[in-house]
Amino acid sequence: MIDVQADAAHNRMVVTFVAEPSLAVDAAMAGAAVATERIDLRQHRGEHPRMGATDVVPFVPFADLPMSVCVELAHAFGARLSKELRVPVYYYGDAATRPERRELEKVRRSGFEDLLEHIGDADRAPDEGPAAVHPTAGATAVGARIPLIAYNVNLKTADLQIAKEIARTIRASSGGLPNVKALGFALADRGLVQVSMNLTDYRVTNIWKVFTAIRDEAKRHGVEVDASEIVGTVPLAAAVGVLKDAVHEPAFRMDQILEKRVWTAE
Amino acid sequence: MIDVQADAAHNRMVVTFVAEPSLAVDAAMAGAAVATERIDLRQHRGEHPRMGATDVVPFVPFADLPMSVCVELAHAFGARLSKELRVPVYYYGDAATRPERRELEKVRRSGFEDLLEHIGDADRAPDEGPAAVHPTAGATAVGARIPLIAYNVNLKTADLQIAKEIARTIRASSGGLPNVKALGFALADRGLVQVSMNLTDYRVTNIWKVFTAIRDEAKRHGVEVDASEIVGTVPLAAAVGVLKDAVHEPAFRMDQILEKRVWTAE
Numbered sequence: 001m002i003d004v005q006a007d008a009a010h011n012r013m014v015v016t017f018v019a020e021p022s023l024a025v026d027a028a029m030a031g032a033a034v035a036t037e038r039i040d041l042r043q044h045r046g047e048h049p050r051m052g053a054t055d056v057v058p059f060v061p062f063a064d065l066p067m068s069v070c071v072e073l074a075h076a077f078g079a080r081l082s083k084e085l086r087v088p089v090y091y092y093g094d095a096a097t098r099p100e101r102r103e104l105e106k107v108r109r110s111g112f113e114d115l116l117e118h119i120g121d122a123d124r125a126p127d128e129g130p131a132a133v134h135p136t137a138g139a140t141a142v143g144a145r146i147p148l149i150a151y152n153v154n155l156k157t158a159d160l161q162i163a164k165e166i167a168r169t170i171r172a173s174s175g176g177l178p179n180v181k182a183l184g185f186a187l188a189d190r191g192l193v194q195v196s197m198n199l200t201d202y203r204v205t206n207i208w209k210v211f212t213a214i215r216d217e218a219k220r221h222g223v224e225v226d227a228s229e230i231v232g233t234v235p236l237a238a239a240v241g242v243l244k245d246a247v248h249e250p251a252f253r254m255d256q257i258l259e260k261r262v263w264t265a266e
Numbered sequence: 267m268i269d270v271q272a273d274a275a276h277n278r279m280v281v282t283f284v285a286e287p288s289l290a291v292d293a294a295m296a297g298a299a300v301a302t303e304r305i306d307l308r309q310h311r312g313e314h315p316r317m318g319a320t321d322v323v324p325f326v327p328f329a330d331l332p333m334s335v336c337v338e339l340a341h342a343f344g345a346r347l348s349k350e351l352r353v354p355v356y357y358y359g360d361a362a363t364r365p366e367r368r369e370l371e372k373v374r375r376s377g378f379e380d381l382l383e384h385i386g387d388a389d390r391a392p393d394e395g396p397a398a399v400h401p402t403a404g405a406t407a408v409g410a411r412i413p414l415i416a417y418n419v420n421l422k423t424a425d426l427q428i429a430k431e432i433a434r435t436i437r438a439s440s441g442g443l444p445n446v447k448a449l450g451f452a453l454a455d456r457g458l459v460q461v462s463m464n465l466t467d468y469r470v471t472n473i474w475k476v477f478t479a480i481r482d483e484a485k486r487h488g489v490e491v492d493a494s495e496i497v498g499t500v501p502l503a504a505a506v507g508v509l510k511d512a513v514h515e516p517a518f519r520m521d522q523i524l525e526k527r528v529w530t531a532e
Contacts, residue, residue, distance in 0.1 A: 207513055228513040233523065236525040247512075258501050259502040262268060263529035263530075
């Protein structure tokens with residue numbers, strides 16, 4: 001278990017564990033069984049959208065594990081979850097079986113209450129399990145994906161419009177950088193504004209590319225960067241990616257990191 | 267054993283191993299015993315300066331080990347080497363017992379042949395062991411230090427003078443960046459020149475600071491950087507240092523690297 005995050009406003013717990021592939025499905029099933037037993041979505045309120053007591057289970061490759069292994073684990077977990085706990089399952093990310101289900105938001109939509117009404121619709125049929133929402137545990141999105149990076153850049157201005165405009169310029173959905181989701185926020189207590197992002201594939205668009213794009217856009221507005229914030233963990237490959245780009249060292253290899261060589265020895 | 271480097275021109279082998287502190291001295295002694303038995307400095311020629319069959323033994327802290335432990339290991343190894351193999355020992359780096367012996371070059375000077383003549387001089391007395399050079403194995407420098415980083419920046423010009431001038435501007439010995447040794451070289455076959463460096467304390471002057479200083483100096487000469495080359499391994503902390511500086515993320519912590527958290531768990 002490497003991370004647990006929960007807060008009252010979201011009323012939601014994110015549990016991150018690392019396991020050998022042979023144990024990962026059992027471990028996730030054990031967690032889902034407790035969630036199904038204890039959480040009743042009919043009574044549940046929170047700010048974060050959700051459609052299940054076990055809302056979303058992404059299998060994420062660690063270090064050199066191929067994504068194909070995570071796709072297999074997702075499908076094995078989805079099959080067991082739907083059969084043993086009678087929860088309908090939707091596959092997303094690299095585990096999606098339909099292209100329109102790759103994005104988690106497109107699977108989750110408006111969540112539990114909406115799904116109760118629409119699960120019978122042709123385009124809402126689950127990938128596994130019963131064609132009926134579990135009465136208390138809802139439905140579960142099961143996926144395979146690389147690690148997301150939550151990354152913010154704070155700007156030395158109180159002008160929220162500048163952050164919103166930069167967010168619009170750089171986000172993928174409006175033709176900016178691929179695999180970048182971005183919103184502008186005010187950090188009112190600090191007199192700053194923030195471009196708040198999720199980098200959904202750091203191999204395509206890494207922290208350095210995003211930082212320099214925002215820095216250059218901000219300069220056009222006559223504004224300086226205050227600082228970056230990397231929220232939570234990032235894969236070593238993402239940090240190495242910044243190193244390679246920032247100092248023009250394209251040939252640098254992960255195993256030139258001393259700790260990687262030692263920790264993975266034998 | 268994580269690295270072995272040797273070539274005919276230098277006629278020298280650099281062996282890097284990682285060990286628990288309790289085993290490191292025994293392992294180094296085992297290596298020194300073989301070198302003492304097999305290498306006769308009276309017959310030895312090579313480009314690299316040397317004063318001993320076991321020429322230099324630096325104890326380098328890995329991950330979070332305090333430097334004080336490496337100083338203790340250096341002194342324990344020096345005591346055993348001088349006693350069991352009758353090789354005089356000079357302490358350098360953080361293990362130095364005299365300030366003028368901190369720098370390895372100041373200890374090694376012109377090497378074996380010179381030491382044979384001068385070991386009786388007041389300022390050449392060994393820190394441990396006999397006041398006479400071992401007839402075949404010479405003497406050994408034993409130290410404690412953080413990892414060095416070998417770092418080069420190639421410039422898009424064939425003008426060697428520019429590389430030499432930039433090297434002079436940035437190196438510590440001529441008032442440039444602290445803990446930087448730098449020389450200018452021609453990469454004749456590629457039509458480029460290189461500023462070739464050793465960063466002796468990346469905590470004080472890291473790769474990013476050196477890269478930006480050279481890039482800015484080169485710009486003053488109307489020259490662009492071609493690429494960087496990081497030679498061999500670097501500690502994770504050095505890569506993280508580049509990340510922090512390059513994207514202005516001073517609060518980033520080492521344990522935000524996913525692999526570090528997982529590999530050092532329990």
